[in-house]
Amino acid sequence: MRPTRHLAATCLALAAACPPAIAAEGASARYDFLANTLWYVPTGTLPAVMLDPAAGTYTGIVDQTVWSIESYTAGYFHGIAAVLLKAAGRPIAPVQCMRMLGSVTPDGDVQVSFVPKADTDAANATYGTGKLAFDGRRWHFTMQMGSGGASLVAHWSYMDRCTAGEACASRLPGTGRPIEDLVSRCR
Template identity: 40%
Template sequence: MTPPRTDYAWLAGTYWYCAAACMPALRTLPGNRFEPVIDQTVWSIAGYADGYFWGVASALVTPAGSEPDASGKNDMTFFASVTPQGRVHITFVHGDGSTTIGTGSIGGQGDPRFEMQMSSGAGPVLVVHWAYMLRVTPDDPQWHRLPGAGVSVEAMVGDIAAPIGINPQSGSRA
């Protein structure tokens, strides 16, 4: 018997950011080299249905020790699945059609968080990162000034158009 899907409908309309302690990542470079970077990623979850969620995200990768420049953020849409046990698989779609895959889980007693791993890039230049993604609201100081980005949540994801679902029965938008 197939287990019932757990209802993660509460995810719709939430925002998530990378905790400051989890921003260090690695970027590989040509010539078998790598450098430490800071990766601030923000998600805006637009919707949820039947074990799937979707939305927009933006990542700002800055060489460690450098000042972040939000004009270099990388905007994406994403589509994800979450199992009844809280395992998560997210496909981030960049503007050029390339993808980044993130895997992990959602958990936490009363204060949910995502624990995620990802690898992004092509050829000799990749970014590898693991992080706790924490929920953020307009009442939190991080909403107004994200660690590792120096800008607000709205500045990171507020200008990205969310994916729009189509209802296959009626042809209308979900």
């Protein structure tokens, strides 16, 4: 790892301002808009699949994941994720709260790690990879992830930004709830 990239990550972790030379060497300032944003799974990519390893059964589920990106600096971002999984229209468990840490390259390649908020180490981390791209109108993440535990979940999805006044703000797909309802459970 080049020393300046390590320093950029340190600036982010300490919520400190990075010197301009470090910020310029990392991802371009074109991603500065990520700070203080909310992202959600649109209706078309809510379906996911869950494996119960003990029973050997697969179940189609709905996975609404919300990202609250709190900070972005020099190619790195962090925040919280709120996850609501449903099967047959009913929640499988309460909203899961996770801390998230991610990176985005100048080309838009994304890697994100999620750790349950209650955990004190990263042994139960979930990892996602994807791409951040502009479609001529809006920015979108295209993501893939897999998580483990008593069951396994696999999900690919678009992540769209949600801003005040949009339908997602008052009625989040797959939940019928305001987006802030999920996020506030995890703050």
